[in-house]
Amino acid sequence: xxxxxxxxxxxxxxxxxxxxxxxxxxxxxxxxxxxxxxxxxxxxxxxxxxxxxxxxxxxxxxxxxxxxxxxxxxxxxxxxxxxxxxxxxxxxxxxxxxxxxxxxxxxxxxxxxx
Amino acid sequence: xxxxxxxxxxxxxxxxxxxxxxxxxxxxxxxxxxxxxxxxxxxxxxxxxxxxxxxxxxxxxxxxxxxxxxxxxxxxxxxxxxxxxxxxxxxxxxxxxxxxxxxxxxxxxxxxxxxxxxxxxxxxxxxxxxxxxxxxxxxxxxxxxxxxxxxxxxxxxxxxxxxxxxxxxxxxxxxxxxxxxxxxxxxxxxxxxxxxxxxxxxxxxxxxxxxxxxxxxxxxxxxxxxxxxxxxxxxxxxxxxxxxxxxxxxxxxxxxxxxxxxxxxxxxxxxxxxxxxxxxxxxxxxxxxxxxxxxxxxxxxxxxxxxxxxxxxxxxxxxxxxxxxxxxxxxxxxxxxxxxxxxxxxxxxxxxxxxxxxxxxxxxxxxxxxxxxxxxxxxxxxxxxxxxxxxxxxxxxxxxxxxxxxxxxxxxxxxxxxxxxxxxxxxxxxxxxxxxxxxxxxxxxxxxxxxxxxxxxxxxxxxxxxxxx
Numbered sequence: 001x002x003x004x005x006x007x008x009x010x011x012x013x014x015x016x017x018x019x020x021x022x023x024x025x026x027x028x029x030x031x032x033x034x035x036x037x038x039x040x041x042x043x044x045x046x047x048x049x050x051x052x053x054x055x056x057x058x059x060x061x062x063x064x065x066x067x068x069x070x071x072x073x074x075x076x077x078x079x080x081x082x083x084x085x086x087x088x089x090x091x092x093x094x095x096x097x098x099x100x101x102x103x104x105x106x107x108x109x110x111x112x113x114x
Numbered sequence: 115x116x117x118x119x120x121x122x123x124x125x126x127x128x129x130x131x132x133x134x135x136x137x138x139x140x141x142x143x144x145x146x147x148x149x150x151x152x153x154x155x156x157x158x159x160x161x162x163x164x165x166x167x168x169x170x171x172x173x174x175x176x177x178x179x180x181x182x183x184x185x186x187x188x189x190x191x192x193x194x195x196x197x198x199x200x201x202x203x204x205x206x207x208x209x210x211x212x213x214x215x216x217x218x219x220x221x222x223x224x225x226x227x228x229x230x231x232x233x234x235x236x237x238x239x240x241x242x243x244x245x246x247x248x249x250x251x252x253x254x255x256x257x258x259x260x261x262x263x264x265x266x267x268x269x270x271x272x273x274x275x276x277x278x279x280x281x282x283x284x285x286x287x288x289x290x291x292x293x294x295x296x297x298x299x300x301x302x303x304x305x306x307x308x309x310x311x312x313x314x315x316x317x318x319x320x321x322x323x324x325x326x327x328x329x330x331x332x333x334x335x336x337x338x339x340x341x342x343x344x345x346x347x348x349x350x351x352x353x354x355x356x357x358x359x360x361x362x363x364x365x366x367x368x369x370x371x372x373x374x375x376x377x378x379x380x381x382x383x384x385x386x387x388x389x390x391x392x393x394x395x396x397x398x399x400x401x402x403x404x405x406x407x408x409x410x411x412x413x414x415x416x417x418x419x420x421x422x423x424x425x426x427x428x429x430x431x432x433x434x435x436x437x438x439x440x441x442x443x444x445x446x447x448x449x450x451x452x453x454x455x456x457x458x459x460x461x462x463x464x465x466x467x468x469x470x471x472x473x474x475x476x477x478x479x480x481x482x483x484x485x486x487x488x489x490x491x492x493x494x495x496x497x498x499x500x501x502x503x504x505x506x507x508x509x510x511x512x513x514x515x516x517x518x519x520x521x522x523x524x525x526x527x528x529x530x531x532x533x534x535x536x537x538x539x540x541x542x543x544x545x546x547x548x549x550x551x552x553x554x555x556x557x558x559x560x561x562x563x564x565x566x567x568x569x570x571x572x573x574x575x576x577x578x579x580x581x582x583x
Contacts, residue, residue, distance in 0.1 A: 048428055051362070
């Protein structure tokens with residue numbers, strides 16, 4: 001069975017909502033990392049005494065979830081719905097093919113390892 | 115600013131020639147309160163340097179250079195303390211000429227006599243009041259130490275560690291010691307026994323003390339001195355690689371804030387301890403240190419808010435330091451409202467010092483040693499001449515040490531005297547710093563290679579990493 005890797009870059013405070021929403025769809029694991037990024041939303045100015053810095057990057061949270069391809073649509077829709085605020089800066093969701101997944105403890109592969 | 119009552123050799127000679135005379139000379143004994151206060155003040159100034167200044171500066175540099183700053187301050191301070199006890203104290207605070215002292219206290223000889231258990235006494239500003247000279251020497255050691263460490267901020271993130279130590283050794287010897295002697299050394303109030311001896315007693319004091327310059331805790335000796343030396347160093351070592359193109363924001367303003375807070379707390383020892391007694395002068399200096407600094411925090415924050423639309427933590431912390439610097443020469447020399455005025459003015463002027471003036475000077479004074487300590491010291495030293503006057507709430511100064519009567523030289527006259535002291539300090543420090551940096555450059559080279567600067571001084575100079583993840 002084909003698998004996909006869903007990568008979502010979201011606002012940090014939406015992480016808990018995302019976790020709850022995808023858990024209800026049967027997702028049993030994810031990897032989370034704090035990142036910086038920008039899209040169309042502009043950065044801000046930081047001033048340290050006489051030095052001014054234009055900082056384009058904003059704090060975001062990146063979530064990676066490996067799913068069987070049948071779960072891609074419902075999971076993507078769930079993530080988008082709970083993380084959307086309607087304001088510029090909501091983030092992105094990327095879906096990429098996933099060659100293989102292995103559960104380290106048992107050696108299971110494929111969807112059983114998602 | 116002290117003359118011991120019996121120096122080591124003089125005491126031994128006196129005892130040998132006239133033992134009864136030595137016993138009959140009923141030397142004043144120190145009050146436990148004064149001694150205790152001075153010990154605490156000394157402790158507070160140590161705290162100002164380690165870790166106060168170390169963290170204040172450390173938080174302002176990039177993470178890869180954090181340890182280099184801590185190291186330069188820790189080892190620099192220790193080096194100067196050692197040199198102070200070997201020869202520095204003697205050259206600064208014994209009788210010599212108008213520019214430098216002599217050898218009476220080399221290796222701290224004479225501070226106490228192991229054979230008899232007698233401790234030498236140091237004068238204060240009150241007739242008949244003394245503190246153990248050893249306490250005074252220790253107190254002043256911390257001043258020498260912190261002054262040299264202040265300069266570190268100007269050449270942060272690019273200077274060779276060996277060059278820092280060589281520079282400090284030379285500059286301490288040819289600049290800090292003479293300036294300290296010129297501004298602070300005198301024979302003490304008890305030497306002014308009569309009008310006949312007054313003039314010749316004053317003639318034994320340091321040059322700027324003789325002129326009547328007021329510098330309570332080191333506006334010239336510490337801050338202008340360090341600020342100018344830092345600026346010269348910044349010019350000579352050159353700008354950091356990538357300045358203006360690459361971002362170099364402070365890596366941890368939380369540490370800077372902790373450092374600034376320790377500086378403020380410790381500074382009460384620095385200023386109020388410079389009264390040398392636990393009395394009224396210390397009390398005045400204490401309040402002024404509280405009030406001027408608070409005023410400077412408000413002024414810098416307000417000015418930054420008005421000019422840049424936000425007040426920042428770095429601004430508030432810098433404002434505090436600026437106020438502390440400016441009140442340093444004024445602490446026991448002005449009244450509370452004068453102190454407030456000094457703080458408010460310093461807060462605004464030093465903000466200009468680290469922005470507009472910094473752009474004009476075109477030196478990469480990394481951590482604004484000149485902008486804060488140089489400019490703040492000059493502002494404070496000059497305003498001391500203004501606000502010392504009783505008409506502006508100041509305590510005036512002692513115009514006749516024989517009678518200890520208080521008066522004033524008049525605002526304009528005192529302002530001129532202060533300006534002279536500022537001028538002498540600026541020129542002397544600049545020349546001495548040039549020489550000291552030059553010698554260090556010739557011996558080991560001032561600057562690390564570009565690759566080392568890019569990688570960071572912590573790993574390249576010290577084989578260490580501050581943050582492992």
